[in-house]
Amino acid sequence: MLIDHFPVLGLRLRTPRLELRFPAPDELSELADLAVEGIHDPDVMPFGNPWTELPPDQLARRVIQRHWTTLSELRPDSWALNLAVFLDGAPVGVQEVEADDFAIQRQVHSESWLGRRYQGQGIGTEMRAAMLHLAFAGLGAEEAVSVGYVHNHASLRVSRKLGYAENGIGRGVSRGKLAVEQRFRLTRETWEQHRSIEVTIEGHEPCLPLLGAGKD
Known part of the structure; x- marks a missing residue:
C-alpha cells in the first residue's frame, strides 16, 4: 500500500472541533475552490508571495500544486507538511508545518x-495549537517560530x-512595498505552560x- 512507503498519509491530528490530515483528491479540489472564494480582505496582503491575487483558475491550481510539491519534495533534512483542516468533515483551510535539518x-x-x-x-x-502539539509532543521539537506582518493582526493575535x-x-516586502515583520519564538517549556486545547495524534510514529x- 502507498501508506507503507509514505506514512505521512496516515497522519491525523484531532482537536475538539477539527481534524488535520492530508486531503483526498476531491477534498483538495474543495480546498482550491475555498481559496478562490477568498482568504483575506483585498486591502490587506498577509503573504510575502501574493498568490491570492492570481486569477481564479491559476489560484486554484496553485493550491493543488503546492500540496503536491511539498509532498513530493519531503525528505528528512527538509520537509513541509501541508495539512488540510476539516470542520464537520468539510475542508476550511490549511495548516503547514515545516523544518530544515530538524x-x-x-x-x-x-x-x-x-x-x-x-x-x-x-x-x-485551534489549528495552530494542533500543529504545535504535533511539533512538541509528537516530533520532539525544542522551539517553534513564526513571522507575521505587523498589519496582519489576526495572525499576531x-x-x-x-x-x-x-x-x-x-x-519584508508586500505588494512591492516595505512591510515590517514581527518575529515570534515559542519554546517547549512555554508551550507546556500555555497549552489549553486538547489534541490527539494518530499515525505519527x-x-x-x-x-x-x-531516535538516534
Missing part, C-alpha cells in the same frame, strides 16, 4: 490560511494567545524517520 535544529516554522467564511471563530488558534514571545523585527525525528 534532527539537528529541532525547530519548526509554520504557515496557514483559512477561508474567510470560517474566520473569527477561533479556528485559526494567534501567536500571542498561544504563548509565543516577540523575537525581533524584520523587514511511522513518520518519525522520514521527518528527521527518529
